Amino acid sequence: MQSHTEIDTRNGNGAIVSLDSVSKWFGNVVAVSDITLKIGSGITGLLGPNGAGKTTLLRMMCGLYSTSEGSVRLLGTDPRTDHDVYKRIGIMTENESAYEFMTGLEFVRLSARLKDLRREEAHLRAAIERVDMSFALDRKISTYSRGMRQRIRLAAALVGDPELLILDEPLNGADPTQRLRFQEILHQTAEEGRSVIISSHILEEVEEVSESVVLVVNGKLAAQGDFHAIRAALDDRPYHVKIECSDPKQLGGELAKLPAVQSVQFDPDGSIVVLTTNVAVLQLDLPVLAQHNDIRLTRIQPIDDSLESVFSYLVEG
Amino acid sequence: MGIIAETIFILAIRQSISIRRIAVLLLLAAIPLVIAIASGLLDADWDGEATQGFIQGLIFNTGLPLIALIVAAPVFADEIEDRTLTNLMLSPISRWQISIPKMLAAAAIVAIPLAISTFVSVLLVFDEEAYSAAIIAALGIAIGAIAFTSLFAFIGTITTRAVVFGIVYVFGFEALISTAIPGLKYVSISGNTLSVLQELNSTLIDAPTSGSNQLPPIEYAIIALLAVITVSNLATVWRLKQMDVH
Incomplete structure (x- = not known):
């Protein structure tokens, strides 16, 4: 592995996520080792091979995992103690954490209510329409394909127009058409002035939507910044x-x-x-x-x- | 109740009422009623010992904790297992606002069918003061349901084998050891619940004043039940704050 290449991704707007000497271990296994980074606004890709520690890193950013060492700030607060920050964020985790007994519409409605949002039915349906799932909104999630589950979970993350989207391997199970649609949604989100952090082990996915990347290898930060600049470095x-x-x-x-x-x-x-x-x-x-x-x-x-x-x-x- | 707490309460109810679980729950809750109806049809004579065995042994020492275990242990354990707990943990609320609605939902599911069954059973079994005894018995189910569900819900946050642990606890401790060894009623949720009921209606619960079935004093029982409920719920909140949600 090359030595650590660090190029600041901030666009002058301050960090939306900031990690200071963060490590995480499970028993004797070190999943993330001493990572310090700041992620600015816009779309940032979190890249690394399978098992590199991307999901652990994202879960610490979201407050789902505690840190073994170091500290995390998400939109300026500690997400482990300041849960209000979740009103401002849409998060789509890697696992298919949807309730099988619900319909797609019920799941999106639940997500809105869990954010303390009393959304009009039309608003919920618009979020579902945005991910092209209107045709199945009244079907039980247990009948959905993997790609459909991903899309309805994306709709749930989008509801409430969060200022930051955190997406962990969102394109798992998506077909090429859905991938294109997904990229459009990300670009729209960025154009609306909102930020996105997207993790993937598929480079093309990230390359299409973002030039700002964080590369994680073996639990360590390998490089950060514009990938053309990293290449030049x-x-x-x-x-x-x-x-x-x-x-x-x-x-x-x-x-x-x-x-x-x-x-x-x-x-x-x-x-x-x-x-x-x-x-x-x-x-x-x-x-x-x-x-x-x-x-x-x-x-x-x-x-x-x-x-x-x-x-x-x-x-x- | 706020919109999020209300949502979590309703969600917990929906998660708990799978067809299989409801079938088992109703079957168990109906056992006292079936026995009471059958004894009525057979014109059986309920003496004091039989009545106390029915109320204490069957309903409060075995039925109530067993139903509470079936409903409450999976309240968090299932969500941790299928990873849906993430949805709740990413809500902008304190962890106690997640745990309390879930515990109350579980307690309601435990208490409602068993309280109805117990109420009608006591009406059928008791001759004197049957109505007031039935109301007190149903109240006791509600109190016991909250205490047991608080404990089992917490256990569900620390182990995926909460049901196994709970079965050993229910049959080994509550139903057997605590009724056989003097003094252990002091650390039994059923024993303390029965003590409260005895204070409210001595016809319903007529426990001996010495020996292994002697119940704790009422003052102690109230404090013990409040302690179980408070400590279990605080422990659940602490666990939710500490855990890594996969």
């Missing part, structure tokens, strides 16, 4: 850049002469893959080189400036 890792052009052979030969280029490979599809230690220099040199050799560039794509590559560098070392 990993300067010992060269970038792969894929280039499509009118004359790959000639351009490849010219690129190989550049000091910033470590190697040049020719892909079977006719493109060039360049390994560079300095992508910024390459971005400046490449157009000049192409113009000088009368080569038309059609596509330039960094292929490991992705969350997945950052993740694999940090997790796999």
